[in-house]
Amino acid sequence: MSNFAAFLETIEAPRVIYDIGGGTGNYSQIAARAFRGSEIHLVEPDAGMIGAAKAKLADYANIHYESCPFEEIDATGTADLVVCVHAIYTMPSPKQRIADLRRMLRPGGWLYLVDIGRYIDVSDWRRYLFAALRKEHGLAGALRILWQGREISKQNKAIFEAQKKGVYWTHTEAELAADVIAAGFDIVEQKSVYRGYSDLLICRPRP
Incomplete structure (x- = not known):
């Protein structure tokens, strides 16, 4: 998320921001802190995540919640920044x-x-995360954080199984x-993130 915060420092304040698949609102929160005058739409179909986001972001009056699938959003040409x-x-x-x-x-x-x-190697990710947390928080702190985040570990296993079955792209x-270029974007920056499992692309729409 530090990449996102750094990126926001390089752009003018957007009037309208859409956070697609915004989950519990981590990225909406960063955007709301950076741009208190922006209109932020958090789009998330999972009711539980929307509930958690509303609790987390209760202090921000500029966030609107849309609990529907992304493909049902009608917002053609309205956003200055889309986060996904x-x-x-x-x-x-x-x-x-x-x-x-x-x-x-x-x-x-x-x-x-x-x-x-790419396919998530759950064991590799767990080792990497533990080493990073231990360096920052010490052994006891790392163990505590991993225990608190055990649900995330289960989710990563579920993602891997869905990838193998072809359910997830x-x-x-x-x-x-x-695919991004074919959709009408110019890529300003691209890099591998999250241990090489994910890609980060910063793009602008071609005229």
């Missing part, structure tokens, strides 16, 4: 959903896209870049 983090790979017709992201943006707008593309860096 670890959501497209779970959606039906992901290439069409990328085109929908393009459709939402005004000329000159920004897309901040992160998507899981997988792609290489080059394949995702090609």
